[in-house]
Amino acid sequence: MKNEYIPQLSTIREVIKHTDLEYTFRMEFEGEVKPGQFFEVSIPKYGEAPISVSGIGEGTVDFTIRRVGKVTNEIFENYVGDKFFIRGPYGNGFDIENYKGKELVVIAGGTGLSPVKGVVDYFAQHTEEAVSTKLIAGFKSPKDVLFREDFAFWKEHISVIQTVDTAPEGYEGPVGMVTKYIPDLKFENIQNTAFICVGPPIMIKFTVMEILKLGVPEENIWISHERKMCCGLGKCGHCKIGSTYICLDGPVFNYVDGKELLD
Amino acid sequence: MGYQLTKNKAEQVFRELAKKCDVFAPKLMEGEGCFSDTDIIRYGKVHSLDEIVWDKKSDYSFKEALLAINETLFYFTEDQTTVPKGPEKDILIFLRACDLHAVRRLDEIYLKNGFEDFYYARMREKAKFILMGCSQTCESGFCVSMGTNRAENYDAYLKVDGDTVLLDVKCECLESMLKADADAGNAACREHGEGGQADCAGQITVCDVTPDYVTENKEKVTLPKQLSNESFGKEIWKEYGDRCIGCGRCNFVCPTCTCFTMQDIFYKDNPKAGERRRVWASCQVDGYTDMAGGISFRKTQGDRMRFKVMHKIYDYEKRFGYPMCVGCGRCDDVCPEYISYSNCINRLAKEESES
Numbered sequence: 001m002k003n004e005y006i007p008q009l010s011t012i013r014e015v016i017k018h019t020d021l022e023y024t025f026r027m028e029f030e031g032e033v034k035p036g037q038f039f040e041v042s043i044p045k046y047g048e049a050p051i052s053v054s055g056i057g058e059g060t061v062d063f064t065i066r067r068v069g070k071v072t073n074e075i076f077e078n079y080v081g082d083k084f085f086i087r088g089p090y091g092n093g094f095d096i097e098n099y100k101g102k103e104l105v106v107i108a109g110g111t112g113l114s115p116v117k118g119v120v121d122y123f124a125q126h127t128e129e130a131v132s133t134k135l136i137a138g139f140k141s142p143k144d145v146l147f148r149e150d151f152a153f154w155k156e157h158i159s160v161i162q163t164v165d166t167a168p169e170g171y172e173g174p175v176g177m178v179t180k181y182i183p184d185l186k187f188e189n190i191q192n193t194a195f196i197c198v199g200p201p202i203m204i205k206f207t208v209m210e211i212l213k214l215g216v217p218e219e220n221i222w223i224s225h226e227r228k229m230c231c232g233l234g235k236c237g238h239c240k241i242g243s244t245y246i247c248l249d250g251p252v253f254n255y256v257d258g259k260e261l262l263d
Numbered sequence: 264m265g266y267q268l269t270k271n272k273a274e275q276v277f278r279e280l281a282k283k284c285d286v287f288a289p290k291l292m293e294g295e296g297c298f299s300d301t302d303i304i305r306y307g308k309v310h311s312l313d314e315i316v317w318d319k320k321s322d323y324s325f326k327e328a329l330l331a332i333n334e335t336l337f338y339f340t341e342d343q344t345t346v347p348k349g350p351e352k353d354i355l356i357f358l359r360a361c362d363l364h365a366v367r368r369l370d371e372i373y374l375k376n377g378f379e380d381f382y383y384a385r386m387r388e389k390a391k392f393i394l395m396g397c398s399q400t401c402e403s404g405f406c407v408s409m410g411t412n413r414a415e416n417y418d419a420y421l422k423v424d425g426d427t428v429l430l431d432v433k434c435e436c437l438e439s440m441l442k443a444d445a446d447a448g449n450a451a452c453r454e455h456g457e458g459g460q461a462d463c464a465g466q467i468t469v470c471d472v473t474p475d476y477v478t479e480n481k482e483k484v485t486l487p488k489q490l491s492n493e494s495f496g497k498e499i500w501k502e503y504g505d506r507c508i509g510c511g512r513c514n515f516v517c518p519t520c521t522c523f524t525m526q527d528i529f530y531k532d533n534p535k536a537g538e539r540r541r542v543w544a545s546c547q548v549d550g551y552t553d554m555a556g557g558i559s560f561r562k563t564q565g566d567r568m569r570f571k572v573m574h575k576i577y578d579y580e581k582r583f584g585y586p587m588c589v590g591c592g593r594c595d596d597v598c599p600e601y602i603s604y605s606n607c608i609n610r611l612a613k614e615e616s617e618s
Contacts, residue, residue, distance in 0.1 A: 001379060001381055001384060001385075002381070003346060003381035003382075004378045004380075004381065005336045005337070005381065005382075005539075006337060006344055006346065007344070009342055042527075042539075044339040044527060044529075044537060044539065045339075045527050045528075045529040045534070045537050046527055047525060047526070047527045047539075048525055048527075048539075049555060066556070068555045068556035068557075069555025069556065070555070071555070072555060083342070200558065201558065226554060226558075227552070227554065227560075228551075228552050228553060228554050230523065230524050230525040230541070230544075231523075231525070233377050233378040233380070234372070234376040234377030234378065235372060235373060235376070235377070235378075235380055235521070235523070236522055236523050236524065236525070236541070236544070237521060237522030237523070237544065237546070238522065238524070238544070238551060238552065240574075240578075242492075242573075242578050242581070243578040243579070243581040243582040244582075245376070245377070247377070248376070248377045260492060262492050262495060263552070263560035263561050263566070263570075
């Protein structure tokens with residue numbers, strides 16, 4: 001029997017620094033991974049943390065990690081030329097098929113862009129597979145913007161609104177919450193849309209409210225939840241909401257099911 | 264097959280068993296209660312039938328025999344991980360019907376729900392369950408209401424009745440041990456012309472044995488049938504929330520609670536080596552939902568009480584098809600604030616019937 005708790009040692013191939021607090025670690029990994037899935041990333045002695053996959057390459061997976069806790073602090077301090085322990089992938093992830101042939105809108109807040117980045121990459125590379133693809137990504141301020149190189153590529157292929165909550169005077173890009181840009185979205189057929197919304201719980205709540213105001217059917221909306229997860233295996237109980245285990249049944253939910261998940 | 268044994272013979276069989284297996288049963292731990300000069304009944308290894316507490320319910324359930332409160336998942340030394348050895352001997356666990364029903368709940372989470380848990384599975388493979396009957400109801404249990412007052416899937420049933428011990432054995436390995444002795448005994452009895460009597464030379468005879476079980480409890484519980492997300496707004500949660508101090512004892516005595524938290528430690532003498540453990544966790548205690556970065560959910564005790572109660576009688580059933588609670592009543596016994604979970608359920612049902 002496989003012992004799922006034993007992590008594998010993975011070498012860091014590359015570190016991409018986005019901000020002082022957010023780096024992407026490109027790690028060696030062989031196996032099938034879907035965007036929206038997550039791994040338990042750990043440094044022995046400090047613990048494990050569930051981290052979404054923010055990119056999938058040949059023999060690699062990316063983890064975009066924000067320095068906010070005990071484990072992630074240690075990752076930032078001790079990564080140089082080093083290795084982490086990882087186990088996964090876990091969770092359902094995004095199913096690209098759901099978005100093909102649709103007018104797709106991806107709305108992400110901060111590091112919430114990580115789990116959905118694989119979907120954006122896919123449709124930026126295969127623009128013909130969706131009727132249209134729009135990305136609305138919000139960050140706190142211009143210095144918090146992640147994936148700058150990716151944005152440059154996306155802007156060439158899909159419609160991108162990259163906004164910041166607040167900006168110093170003289171800033172030229174869009175300013176305001178992501179919700180500000182939703183009412184102006186135009187569609188050929190509102191029934192044939194697909195929305196993906198990922199971010200902090202409060203952002204998801206208000207974003208979905210705005211999306212519904214457009215007359216979008218609930219089943220056209222997907223959200224991804226974050227919860228404390230100690231195992232990722234349906235055992236530890238921390239991520240449970242009602243009868244749903246976020247680690248097994250999620251973290252990606254169609255809004256029809258997702259709206260029933262109340263803490 | 265059922266057997267009747269003399270107490271002495273049973274002790275002899277038991278000692279033989281204890282050589283081959285680790286036997287876990289409720290024991291009286293003198294002076295180890297929560298307060299000074301109080302005792303506690305908890306599971307521990309026993310070597311004789313007399314060590315087992317038969318006349319009272321254990322304060323803690325059997326689950327610590329299968330799921331350690333604090334379990335090392337692996338040791339690490341820089342790049343290497345080493346998994347600790349599993350149990351070598353078989354494990355015999357003495358428990359009551361409600362707790363035997365709880366085993367199914369543990370199995371549901373640890374062997375099914377998603378991945379199979381390596382550590383639980385290797386304990387479970389070695390485990391055999393010996394049912395202790397209930398000739399009378401305990402004070403706080405409501406097993407009859409939960410349909411957990413009878414259990415059939417035991418490996419053996421054992422009852423001590425004065426100088427006699429009654430056994431019903433379903434497990435083959437126990438059976439083969441007893442049967443050899445019984446055959447020899449019966450042969451001896453026939454020679455004496457008194458076949459089938461327990462007091463004859465053989466000390467062990469075959470007979471029909473049916474486990475004792477209760478058909479009525481002092482506590483009766485009616486499950487509410489219309490719980491839903493709508494139930495979140497009920498005043499009752501706030502009321503219990505004001506009383507609950509979030510100590511988590513209800514979770515730790517519960518035979519069906521399975522949550523744990525990961526914990527990494529390293530050794531003071533050698534910080535390069537350490538271990539990853541899992542320790543029991545409580546959904547009532549601060550920190551249960553805390554994520555790095557400061558987001559947490561269910562911040563009030565009322566929300567946590569609602570989460571627990573609804574899990575036990577609604578959410579679990581929605582996922583697995585039967586209620587989680589087995590009605591052992593331990594959470595009611597242990598609460599320092601005298602919160603009665605069974606009363607809470609009855610109040611929810613009453614509210615429903617009145618609305």
